[in-house]
Amino acid sequence: MATKPRMHLALDFSWTQVETDWRQPTSWVNRFYPDIGLFEDVARICERGLFDLIFFGDSTGIPNTWEGRIDAAVRRGVAWPRMDMSPWITAMSRVTSHVGFGLTYASTFMHPYYTARLLNALDHVTNGRIAFNVITSQRKADFQNYGYDELVEHGERYDRMEEFVDVCKKLWASVDPDAFVWDPVSGIVADPAKVRPINHVGRFFKVKGPLSVPPSPQGRPVLVQAGGSPRGVRASARFVDHVFGAGKGLALMAEQRVKLDEALRAEGRDPQQVGILWATKVIVAETEAEALRLKERLIADVPMEAVGAWLSHNTGFDMSTLPPRFSLRALNQRIVAANASPVGFVGLLAEQYGEDMEISRDEFFRHGLHAATGYASTKAGTPVQIADYLEEMFEATGSRGGFMLGHSQAGHRAVLQNITTMLVPALQRRGRMRTAYEGRTLRENLAAS
Numbered sequence: 001m002a003t004k005p006r007m008h009l010a011l012d013f014s015w016t017q018v019e020t021d022w023r024q025p026t027s028w029v030n031r032f033y034p035d036i037g038l039f040e041d042v043a044r045i046c047e048r049g050l051f052d053l054i055f056f057g058d059s060t061g062i063p064n065t066w067e068g069r070i071d072a073a074v075r076r077g078v079a080w081p082r083m084d085m086s087p088w089i090t091a092m093s094r095v096t097s098h099v100g101f102g103l104t105y106a107s108t109f110m111h112p113y114y115t116a117r118l119l120n121a122l123d124h125v126t127n128g129r130i131a132f133n134v135i136t137s138q139r140k141a142d143f144q145n146y147g148y149d150e151l152v153e154h155g156e157r158y159d160r161m162e163e164f165v166d167v168c169k170k171l172w173a174s175v176d177p178d179a180f181v182w183d184p185v186s187g188i189v190a191d192p193a194k195v196r197p198i199n200h201v202g203r204f205f206k207v208k209g210p211l212s213v214p215p216s217p218q219g220r221p222v223l224v225q226a227g228g229s230p231r232g233v234r235a236s237a238r239f240v241d242h243v244f245g246a247g248k249g250l251a252l253m254a255e256q257r258v259k260l261d262e263a264l265r266a267e268g269r270d271p272q273q274v275g276i277l278w279a280t281k282v283i284v285a286e287t288e289a290e291a292l293r294l295k296e297r298l299i300a301d302v303p304m305e306a307v308g309a310w311l312s313h314n315t316g317f318d319m320s321t322l323p324p325r326f327s328l329r330a331l332n333q334r335i336v337a338a339n340a341s342p343v344g345f346v347g348l349l350a351e352q353y354g355e356d357m358e359i360s361r362d363e364f365f366r367h368g369l370h371a372a373t374g375y376a377s378t379k380a381g382t383p384v385q386i387a388d389y390l391e392e393m394f395e396a397t398g399s400r401g402g403f404m405l406g407h408s409q410a411g412h413r414a415v416l417q418n419i420t421t422m423l424v425p426a427l428q429r430r431g432r433m434r435t436a437y438e439g440r441t442l443r444e445n446l447a448a449s
């Protein structure tokens with residue numbers, strides 16, 4: 001009997017995903033954060049569950065679009081506090097040996113030489129377990145810390161991303177794996193013929209190279225990108241090893257898979273080799289009633305100004321200025337004109353309900369509450385129900401890649417453990433998940449099918 005393709009699982013451990021339920025008594029967030037021991041604990045749990053990687057998303061500025069101020073975000077803990085996770089990954093890697101780590105930096109703000117060197121070092125420290133989620137950033141608060149007042153135009157951000165990654169790749173290849181000889185007899189450290197400048201001169205960057213480091217176990221980190229617009233998908237097709245996709249319903253996900261495959265073929269690449277890890281929100285418990293009870297916690301006690309600050313931050317539009325009634329088309333046009341993403345929350349709402357729908361402010365915020373907390377997209381159920389749900393999506397989207405499980409699992413120990421002790425065995429019994437890590441590096445594990 002032919003074996004079925006197996007799913008890859010990742011944990012979305014970006015703290016902001018859990019900010020809305022930090023008030024719950026079992027949340028880790030308000031008690032221990034920041035605590036290195038907690039991060040180590042999460043790494044151990046994920047490794048026991050044979051996860052491919054733990055992912056850290058990022059946004060670097062404190063949201064300030066709602067009412068034009070940071071006050072609501074600061075008061076309610078929206079997308080802050082956030083630290084640079086690279087040193088924390090070092091700690092997590094010391095208590096594990098297989099699970100990988102995905103780190104996010106914006107090509108719009110960073111310099112490729114610095115980034116290539118940092119990720120090389122992390123790949124050494126983790127012994128080949130680093131993935132780089134390359135983002136453009138679509139948030140004004142991030143731009144304002146890096147010399148801009150407004151967002152850089154959407155297409156130009158992706159032009160820069162493509163050149164940024166080209167430069168990084170050239171730098172990672174600028175020192176051959178066998179360049180270092182460390183020969184005490186001849187006194188030779190490395191062979192200059194195997195260490196080459198890259199002499200890159202482009203529209204955005206001028207970098208001589210080579211990179212001043214020994215090649216890392218993976219050579220370069222696993223490259224990931226999550227752009228969902230046509231331009232974002234095109235950039236993915238150029239350079240990614242894997243894609244992060246937004247879990248947005250079967251039809252749209254299947255459509256994104258088809259578009260990515262077309263774009264990959266246009267780049268002369270084999271679509272079978274590139275998986276999509278779909279951001280997916282699940283809550284697993286022994287009974288469906290218990291899972292649903294846990295799901296209800298997501299929207300309990302969430303203040304509307306937190307929702308407003310979150311939505312405004314992510315769309316670049318101050319939602320506090322919304323009139324009592326408006327059409328989704330008009331709102332999305334203003335968001336796109338401000339250069340945020342055309343496929344964000346309002347775009348998806350318009351897709352779901354029709355662009356011409358008129359909506360009241362209260363209805364809009366109710367949808368916003370459900371989106372911001374993940375409530376709308378969370379599937380709660382028994383291990384069998386959730387395994388069914390994941391299998392259906394996996395098959396509908398080409399059975400390549402898998403899922404990045406997000407939000408409250410990360411913030412509550414028992415809920416995260418339910419994934420690894422209930423859901424993972426259910427998937428294994430169906431032959432849908434590994435029973436041991438196949439490879440030595442993250443790239444090898446992600447490539448296993």
Ligand SMILES: Cc1cc2nc3c(=O)[nH]c(=O)nc-3n(C[C@H](O)[C@H](O)[C@H](O)COP(=O)(O)O)c2cc1C
Binds near residue numbers: 056059136138228233
């Ligand atoms: C799973 C997933 C993870 C993402 N992580 C981040 C992140 O950490 N930081 C960020 O600014 N954007 C993040 N994004 C947003 C994307 O990079 C991208 O901007 C978004 O999907 C809109 O697509 P577009 O840029 O092609 O319009 C993420 C998106 C998805 C689907």
